[in-house]
Amino acid sequence: MNRTVAVVSTGAIGASWAAHFLAEGWAVRAVDPAPGAEAALRAQIEECRPALRALGRPHADGGGTLVWCDSIADAVAGAQLVQENGPERVDVKRAIFAEIGAAAADDAVLASSSSGIRASDFQAAAGDRQARVLIGHPFNPPHLIPLVEVVGGAATDPDAVADALALYTAAGKRPVRLHRELPGHVVNRLQAALWREAYALVDSGAISVRDLDAAMEAGPGLRWALEGPFMTQHLSGGPGGIAHILEHLGPPTAEWWRDLSSVGELSEHMVAAIVDGMDDEVAGRDVAAIRARRDELLVALLRLKSEGPRP
Incomplete structure (x- = not known):
């Protein structure tokens, strides 16, 4: 080659x-x-x-x-x-x-x-x-x-x-x-969906930027770094797997979907809420050090994931 x-x-x-x-x-x-x-x-x-x-x-x-x-x-x-x-x-x-x-x-x-x-x-x-x-x-x-x-x-x-x-x-x-073209491809669309709801939650006063970041870091982010969203659901379903999850959590999930944000633009109020919240989260911290620490942990995680064949 x-x-x-x-x-x-x-x-x-x-x-x-x-x-x-x-x-x-x-x-x-x-x-x-x-x-x-x-x-x-x-x-x-x-x-x-x-x-x-x-x-x-x-x-x-x-x-x-x-x-x-x-x-x-x-x-x-x-x-x-x-x-x-x-x-x-x-x-x-x-x-x-x-x-x-x-x-x-x-x-x-x-x-x-x-x-x-x-x-x-x-x-x-x-x-x-x-x-x-x-x-x-x-x-x-x-x-x-x-x-x-x-x-x-x-x-x-x-x-x-x-x-x-x-x-x-x-x-x-x-x-x-990817089997067909989409604006933003696939992964950026997934990110954009999460960002849309995260921005809307902060804009509505439901949670702060700092706490939303903490919630993702200490919760779903840990599992999603190891398995994708479908496998995460499958493993959560016990012996019944994802079929059990969809049977029991599918209806409430559909209710949550209906309540999700439909915002289609970044208002001045939303932008201000996000920027102010981010300023608060990084106040007194060295952003370069945060990035370096992120990369250090990312390297450690990638090394752990590469050890041995995937089951």
């Missing part, structure tokens, strides 16, 4: 992707037109190394090669996978994929990290290579979180999807296939 990846645009997501691929021993060809982008990329890769080392990545201290390129054409030359990470704008995606499509190999997978834009909205710009264009949406930060959502557009060849799944798996990721 050709383990060469072109990382197009090396902001926070692109740099994290590059660090991951390098730690897996891949050859990385990177490009970004921003001034100082190469130095920023190399600095961020170094910042990622301790966590990658703690995760036991095979080449966390070196092994993969990084080549900085002056153009998209140079970056994608010889790459089996192209990982685009440009701004979340359709016009920008189209411009970038026009350049990628003109230079990429016929069998390369041309993936966008877009968190919500559909491949169908920009893949035609890749011309003869549009059948190889798809979404390969990582979960932030890509060098730590295994998930990649893979979904093709209207013109994507199913073989390109299969190739993407194989490449991401070979790169140490855990890809999931």
Whole structure:
């Protein structure tokens, strides 16, 4: 397998992707037109190394090669996978994929990290290579979180999807296939549903930002870090599993659904409530230290989950 990846645009997501691929021993060809982008990329890769080392990545201290390129054409030359990470704008995606499509190999997978834009909205710009264009949406930060959502557009060849799944798996990721396009894909839609209710609960005065965060951290978040929502329900149902849960808790759950927020926009009052509540939660605390502690615990959790085969 050709383990060469072109990382197009090396902001926070692109740099994290590059660090991951390098730690897996891949050859990385990177490009970004921003001034100082190469130095920023190399600095961020170094910042990622301790966590990658703690995760036991095979080449966390070196092994993969990084080549900085002056153009998209140079970056994608010889790459089996192209990982685009440009701004979340359709016009920008189209411009970038026009350049990628003109230079990429016929069998390369041309993936966008877009968190919500559909491949169908920009893949035609890749011309003869549009059948190889798809979404390969990582979960932030890509060098730590295994998930990649893979979904093709209207013109994507199913073989390109299969190739993407194989490449991401070979790169140490855990890809999931989406069978149709949706704004926000799947995981961001799940997050958005939770955020909508969380924001509405705070806005209504039902709970504070601090206590809502505490409730998720000390409750559902612990289980959801280990199993998905369906498996969580199945395990909660005893011998009857999820069928028992749906029989006994399905009706009250439907009542809760009817009472959930239907808010469709962020009002000024809601935004103020969220921002003020967050200011209160982080008051007197070092946010950089909170983030570092989060990553430390995340690494520990990932290591625990990787020990031994899944039952």
